[in-house]
Amino acid sequence: MKKVLFATTALVASTSFAMADVDLSGSAEMGIVGGDGFEDQFHTDIDVTFSMSGTTDTGLTFGASIDLDESDADRTIAGVPINNQNGTTEDIEVGGSPAFDNTTQGGETIFVSGAFGTLTMGDTDGAFDWALAEAIIGSAINDDHEHAGYNGNAGLDGTFDGQIARYDYSFGDFAFAASAEMNDENDNDDDDVFGLGAKYSGEFGTMNLGFGLGYQTRDEADIVGVSVTAGMDNGIKAILNYSDLDGVNGNDHHTGLAVGYSAGAITVAANYGIFERVDGSENEGFGLIGNYDLGGGAQLQAGYGNSDRDGVDTDRYSLGVAMSF
Amino acid sequence: MKKVLFATTALVASTSFAMADVDLSGSAEMGIVGGDGFEDQFHTDIDVTFSMSGTTDTGLTFGASIDLDESDADRTIAGVPINNQNGTTEDIEVGGSPAFDNTTQGGETIFVSGAFGTLTMGDTDGAFDWALAEAIIGSAINDDHEHAGYNGNAGLDGTFDGQIARYDYSFGDFAFAASAEMNDENDNDDDDVFGLGAKYSGEFGTMNLGFGLGYQTRDEADIVGVSVTAGMDNGIKAILNYSDLDGVNGNDHHTGLAVGYSAGAITVAANYGIFERVDGSENEGFGLIGNYDLGGGAQLQAGYGNSDRDGVDTDRYSLGVAMSF
Amino acid sequence: MKKVLFATTALVASTSFAMADVDLSGSAEMGIVGGDGFEDQFHTDIDVTFSMSGTTDTGLTFGASIDLDESDADRTIAGVPINNQNGTTEDIEVGGSPAFDNTTQGGETIFVSGAFGTLTMGDTDGAFDWALAEAIIGSAINDDHEHAGYNGNAGLDGTFDGQIARYDYSFGDFAFAASAEMNDENDNDDDDVFGLGAKYSGEFGTMNLGFGLGYQTRDEADIVGVSVTAGMDNGIKAILNYSDLDGVNGNDHHTGLAVGYSAGAITVAANYGIFERVDGSENEGFGLIGNYDLGGGAQLQAGYGNSDRDGVDTDRYSLGVAMSF
Numbered sequence: 001m002k003k004v005l006f007a008t009t010a011l012v013a014s015t016s017f018a019m020a021d022v023d024l025s026g027s028a029e030m031g032i033v034g035g036d037g038f039e040d041q042f043h044t045d046i047d048v049t050f051s052m053s054g055t056t057d058t059g060l061t062f063g064a065s066i067d068l069d070e071s072d073a074d075r076t077i078a079g080v081p082i083n084n085q086n087g088t089t090e091d092i093e094v095g096g097s098p099a100f101d102n103t104t105q106g107g108e109t110i111f112v113s114g115a116f117g118t119l120t121m122g123d124t125d126g127a128f129d130w131a132l133a134e135a136i137i138g139s140a141i142n143d144d145h146e147h148a149g150y151n152g153n154a155g156l157d158g159t160f161d162g163q164i165a166r167y168d169y170s171f172g173d174f175a176f177a178a179s180a181e182m183n184d185e186n187d188n189d190d191d192d193v194f195g196l197g198a199k200y201s202g203e204f205g206t207m208n209l210g211f212g213l214g215y216q217t218r219d220e221a222d223i224v225g226v227s228v229t230a231g232m233d234n235g236i237k238a239i240l241n242y243s244d245l246d247g248v249n250g251n252d253h254h255t256g257l258a259v260g261y262s263a264g265a266i267t268v269a270a271n272y273g274i275f276e277r278v279d280g281s282e283n284e285g286f287g288l289i290g291n292y293d294l295g296g297g298a299q300l301q302a303g304y305g306n307s308d309r310d311g312v313d314t315d316r317y318s319l320g321v322a323m324s325f
Numbered sequence: 326m327k328k329v330l331f332a333t334t335a336l337v338a339s340t341s342f343a344m345a346d347v348d349l350s351g352s353a354e355m356g357i358v359g360g361d362g363f364e365d366q367f368h369t370d371i372d373v374t375f376s377m378s379g380t381t382d383t384g385l386t387f388g389a390s391i392d393l394d395e396s397d398a399d400r401t402i403a404g405v406p407i408n409n410q411n412g413t414t415e416d417i418e419v420g421g422s423p424a425f426d427n428t429t430q431g432g433e434t435i436f437v438s439g440a441f442g443t444l445t446m447g448d449t450d451g452a453f454d455w456a457l458a459e460a461i462i463g464s465a466i467n468d469d470h471e472h473a474g475y476n477g478n479a480g481l482d483g484t485f486d487g488q489i490a491r492y493d494y495s496f497g498d499f500a501f502a503a504s505a506e507m508n509d510e511n512d513n514d515d516d517d518v519f520g521l522g523a524k525y526s527g528e529f530g531t532m533n534l535g536f537g538l539g540y541q542t543r544d545e546a547d548i549v550g551v552s553v554t555a556g557m558d559n560g561i562k563a564i565l566n567y568s569d570l571d572g573v574n575g576n577d578h579h580t581g582l583a584v585g586y587s588a589g590a591i592t593v594a595a596n597y598g599i600f601e602r603v604d605g606s607e608n609e610g611f612g613l614i615g616n617y618d619l620g621g622g623a624q625l626q627a628g629y630g631n632s633d634r635d636g637v638d639t640d641r642y643s644l645g646v647a648m649s650f
Numbered sequence: 651m652k653k654v655l656f657a658t659t660a661l662v663a664s665t666s667f668a669m670a671d672v673d674l675s676g677s678a679e680m681g682i683v684g685g686d687g688f689e690d691q692f693h694t695d696i697d698v699t700f701s702m703s704g705t706t707d708t709g710l711t712f713g714a715s716i717d718l719d720e721s722d723a724d725r726t727i728a729g730v731p732i733n734n735q736n737g738t739t740e741d742i743e744v745g746g747s748p749a750f751d752n753t754t755q756g757g758e759t760i761f762v763s764g765a766f767g768t769l770t771m772g773d774t775d776g777a778f779d780w781a782l783a784e785a786i787i788g789s790a791i792n793d794d795h796e797h798a799g800y801n802g803n804a805g806l807d808g809t810f811d812g813q814i815a816r817y818d819y820s821f822g823d824f825a826f827a828a829s830a831e832m833n834d835e836n837d838n839d840d841d842d843v844f845g846l847g848a849k850y851s852g853e854f855g856t857m858n859l860g861f862g863l864g865y866q867t868r869d870e871a872d873i874v875g876v877s878v879t880a881g882m883d884n885g886i887k888a889i890l891n892y893s894d895l896d897g898v899n900g901n902d903h904h905t906g907l908a909v910g911y912s913a914g915a916i917t918v919a920a921n922y923g924i925f926e927r928v929d930g931s932e933n934e935g936f937g938l939i940g941n942y943d944l945g946g947g948a949q950l951q952a953g954y955g956n957s958d959r960d961g962v963d964t965d966r967y968s969l970g971v972a973m974s975f
Contacts, residue, residue: 022674022698022975024347026377028389030435030446033428041509042488044435044447045427046391048347048375050698052676052975057945062973064678066696068396069425071718077742079733083404083414089733092402094419095745100719102695102792103683110680110694112948112971121680122694142427163692184691295382297345298437321437323387325345325377349672351702353714355760355771358753366834367813369760369772370752371716373672373700393721394750408729408739417727419744467752620707622670623762646762648712650670650702 023051029141031301031320036313043141043320060114070107070123071100103184105163117169124164127179128155128214131197133227135241135256137269138289140303142318145287148307149273151243151254155223156193156216160184168197175199179216193218206233214243221246235262237269251275265293281310297324345379354466356626356645361638368466368645385439395432395448396425428509430488442494449489452504453480453539456522458552460566460581462594463614465628467643470612473632474598476568476579480548481518481541485509493522500524504541518543531558539568546571560587562594576600590618606635622649670704679791681951681970686963693791693970710764720757720773721750753834755813767819774814777829778805778864781847783877785891785906787919788939790953792968795937798957799923801893801904805873806843806866810834818847825849843868856883864893871896885912887919901925915943931960947974 026048034040046069053063079089100106105123112119132153136145146152157164160183168177181193195216202209210229215222225243239258245251253276260269267290274284285307292300299322306315351373359365371394378388404414425431430448437444457478461470471477482489485508493502506518520541527534535554540547550568564583570576578601585594592615599609610632617625624647631640676698684690696719703713729739750756755773762769782803786795796802807814810833818827831843845866852859860879865872875893889908895901903926910919917940924934935957942950949972956965 022676024349024375024674026347026375026389028377028433028435029427030437030444037511039507039509039511041428041507042446042490043427044430044433044488045425046389046433046435046447047425048377048391050674050676052678052698052973054947054973054975056948060944060948062946062948062971064676064696064973064975066698066718068391068393068718077730077732077744080402080405080730081732082402082406092419094402094742100695100697102679102693103691105694108678108694108696110678110696110973112680119680121692122696163694165692182689182691184689186687186689294385296387297379298381298385298387321387323345323377323379323389323435325347325379325389349674349700351672351700351714353702353758353760354752355762355769362836364832364834364836366753366832367771367815368752369755369758369813370750371714371758371760371772372750373702373716393716393718405727405730407727407731417744419727619710621712622704623706623710623712646712648670648702648704648714648760650672650704650714 021053023053025049025051026325028323028325029301029320031141031318033142033144033316033318033320035144035316038316043318045141058114060112062110062112064108064110066108103163104161117167119165119167121165122163124166125179126155126157126164126181126193126216127166127168127177127195127197128216128223128225129153129157130166130168130177130179131199131212131214131227132225132241132243133210133212133229133239135227135239135258135273136271136287137237137239137258137260138267138291138301139299139322140287140289140301140305140318141320141322142303142316144303144305144316144318145269145271145289147273147285147287147305148309149254149256149275149284150271150287151241151256151273151275153214153225153241153243155195155214155225155243156218156221156248157181159190159193159218160188166195173200173202190219201229207231221248223248236260237262245275247278250277250279252278265295267291267293282308283310284308294321298322345377348376348378350374350376351650353648353650354626354645356466356643358467358469358641358643358645360469360641363641368643370466383439385437387435387437389433389435391433428488429486442492444490444492446490447488449491450504451480451482451489451506451518451541452491452493452502452520452522453541453548453550454478454482455491455493455502455504456524456537456539456552457550457566457568458535458537458554458564460552460564460583460598461596461612462562462564462583462585463592463616464624464626464647465612465614465630465643466626466645466647467628467641469628469630469641469643470594470596470614472598472610472612472630473634474579474581474600474609475596475612476566476581476598476600478539478550478566478568480520480539480550480568481543481546481573482506484515484518484543485513491520498525498527515544526554532556546573548573561585562587570600572603575602575604577603590620592616592618607633608635609633619646623647670702673701673703675699675701676975678973678975679951679970681791681968683792683794683966683968683970685794685966688966693968695791708764710762712760712762714758714760716758753813754811767817769815769817771813771815773812774816775829776805776807776814776831776843776866777816777818777827777845777847778866778873778875779803779807780816780818780827780829781849781862781864781877782875782891782893783860783862783879783889785877785889785908785923786921786937787887787889787908787910788917788941789949789951789972790937790939790955790968791951791970791972792953792966794953794955794966794968795919795921795939797923797935797937797955798959799904799906799925799934800921800937801891801906801923801925803864803875803891803893805845805864805875805893806868806871806898807831809840809843809868810838816845823850823852840869851879857881871898873898886910887912889921895925897928900928902928915945917941917943932958933960934958944971948972 049067109122166179177197179195197214208231212227227241241256256273258271287305374392434447491504502522504520533556537552552566566581581598583596612630699717759772816829827847829845858881862877877891891906906923908921937955
């Protein structure tokens with residue numbers, strides 16, 4: 001028996017109605033994906049997100065979020081010698097994400113917010129990632145426009161278990177954040193990871209400008225990044241992102257640039273990025289997307305990405321419909 | 326704090342209210358199951374399904390569906406030599422279904438529908454299964470009435486990763502479908518699977534007749550099946566299903582027959598099926614059910630199944646309550 | 651596109667509106683935890699629960715419940731020799747709880763209720779656990795107040811697969827229960843587990859008194875327990891719990907005591923418990939909590955627990971916010 005969720009007008013009007021609630025949203029994608037070394041095939045992806053929120057007697061808001069995709073995510077167990085393969089081993093994928101364990105994160109975020117600002121814990125961005133605008137515009141069902149030269153600005157997030165606490169505060173056009181990821185490993189004396197970030201956005205005539213500045217530090221590395229976003233009333237948008245990565249993951253510094261144009265239901269965009277590495281090599285790439293908004297939460301998305309890993313070229317593409325509910 | 330889902334009249338009336346939404350439905354079963362080589366024991370099963378839908382500006386409908394049972398399903402990793410067992414290995418069950426991976430299916434379906442017909446992708450029936458009515462009537466909490474001679478008409482679905490695209494179109498009493506499952510394995514040159522199906526249903530005096538015709542093809546096999554369904558106003562229903570399986574899984578052809586009777590809250594039914602195999606052997610069986618509808622979504626269900634695998638006889642039974650929410 | 655769940659006044663008013671429905675509730679915790687041999691670290695925990703209910707035509711109520719935490723729980727596979735470690739093995743955690751398998755339980759409960767009483771199946775308490783009040787008051791985000799001497803009164807529950815059927819019936823201030831857990835292991839001739847429980851609660855002047863009596867039996871063990879709860883109008887509450895464990899898990903008998911005081915939004919409580927073991931050793935401990943209710947479903951929680959396992963002392967603490975939605 002199909003059931004639309006139960007909610008009476010009487011309940012909503014009642015003074016004893018709990019302020020806290022749970023909302024559902026979802027997304028889905030269908031289409032075709034392919035590329036170098038990757039057979040053309042169907043793409044079907046889906047997610048459901050639970051968003052919970054409430055208000056204390058003194059007016060603080062609090063809430064939490066988790067989605068099925070991350071709470072059901074796979075983990076890889078490396079080197080399992082299955083089927084008596086004479087010493088050879090395989091990596092196996094097992095489920096059971098740590099979303100519901102307490103001292104790890106697996107996709108959940110939890111927050112408390114008030115006049116003092118907002119404190120967020122769990123699978124949230126450190127202050128570096130929070131501050132910077134990534135050099136990418138538009139969407140593709142298979143994220144093909146994220147290539148070997150694309151930087152998601154994760155910074156030092158995930159150095160330990162990825163369980164992050166971030167405090168942020170905004171006033172007017174300015175916002176600030178500080179974050180920490182604690183070293184929770186029993187046999188590891190490394191320092192915790194700390195981060196700071198600042199953002200500004202403002203209108204200048206027909207242009208909307210945004211600036212981001214982020215910093216993160218741990219034992220052997222201090223990273224710093226800056227981003228500039230410019231959006232014009234005529235539908236053109238540009239994002240520039242530069243970060244000094246201090247050798248983290250072998251990267252010396254990164255530069256990214258994205259340019260896009262929107263008119264009515266259509267968005268087209270391109271992005272380029274390059275990691276200059278400590279060993280002198282380069283990982284670079286570019287991405288292209290075309291999006292057409294069908295209305296009601298559906299969007300046609302075409303994406304292409306080209307990656308050049310120190311001279312070795314590969315590409316990927318996708319075409320399909322993305323839906324949000 | 327228990328929370329009935331939040332929905333205000335104001336929101337529903339608002340013109341800015343998004344058309345896309347997420348609905349919840351569920352099912353549960355409790356009872357007792359047992360049979361040959363299967364200790365009598367409690368049966369408790371549960372599921373929750375998320376159904377998402379929306380409408381584009383031009384009136385296309387789109388949507389997606391996923392349930393917790395399939396998104397949390399187990400997979401078996403064979404041959405793991407656990408606990409230093411001196412070379413012996415075990416099969417272990419691990420979770421993490423591919424529901425949320427993009428190039429596999431794990432229970433999700435996604436569709437777009439309009440005047441042109443409906444395109445469905447994911448864990449959906451190929452055109453062969455879509456067209457044919459299975460020779461089974463009524464329900465049992467443990468599906469005991471599905472025996473060694475029962476055919477679910479899966480046909481060639483699942484030859485590769487089970488990720489299927491099906492287009493179907495209906496007008497009046499007729500409906501047609503075409504489907505494909507792509508070979509997405511890098512080291513496999515086999516052809517993709519294609520299928521075609523047609524359905525007709527109509528009223529003839531006091532009788533409701535339905536016909537289904539399905540065809541599927543891949544490299545080494547072409548299968549074809551036909552089904553006839555007859556329902557009479559006096560509550561008697563019969564289904565006949567025949568398919569030529571061309572040696573797929575060792576089966577030459579299959580015949581199934583189901584007869585049922587409904588009066589008020591009661592349904593009783595029997596079904597019989599037989600696989601005649603390439604090697605001359607036979608897998609056959611019969612199933613019996615009695616269902617009593619308690620109203621409000623609850624139903625008493627008794628089921629029995631007898632399987633004869635080339636002369637070896639086993640049976641199973643169950644008794645309990647099935648609930649739908 | 652964010653979506654508040656869809657529910658129209660028209661649907662609710664309709665006479666054809668199904669009585670059966672699915673409700674969502676959730677909980678989350680954020681804070682800091684630590685203790686002996688346990689690095690100070692962030693704590694972020696989350697859960698979402700699905701509650702389904704309906705009514706038959708004759709007025710029986712039925713329903714079911716499952717939550718994401720338990721349906722996504724980890725299982726441990728012991729002794730896997732990963733990464734060619736020269737014969738050494740590791741325990742790996744894999745997901746895929748048995749919540750959605752039918753002859754096991756993995757957090758789901760299913761019930762039917764009427765004038766005859768209530769029958770509950772699945773991951774529910776046996777009659778022993780159902781009858782007894784545990785000697786604990788208040789909450790801590792990491793349950794630190796549950797120590798080596800704490801007894802959750804599980805009794806013989808979980809002797810086999812933990813899939814329990816319990817019948818309970820109440821009239822006036824009295825309630826009774828009987829429960830069974832079937833031996834569903836093919837190569838095991840042990841008897842099933844049976845249990846009986848009785849509860850009484852009543853008002854005596856300014857005091858609220860509760861009594862519980864529980865009994866459970868299987869092949870080699872009969873356990874019996876009793877609990878007394880006293881709550882006074884001045885906010886003081888006390889719980890005493892004693893059980894004779896007949897050697898189950900090496901325990902001879904257990905005694906627990908909890909005392910708490912609530913005034914307005916504040917609750918403070920302490921509990922003490924001791925297992926006297928068959929071998930003459932003792933496992934004991936005490937726990938302390940302070941809770942402050944912020945309203946709207948949020949609560950500040952501080953917890954401390956001290957465990958003494960046969961003379962070896964450890965402690966744990968936590969501080970944070972618990973939220974219910």
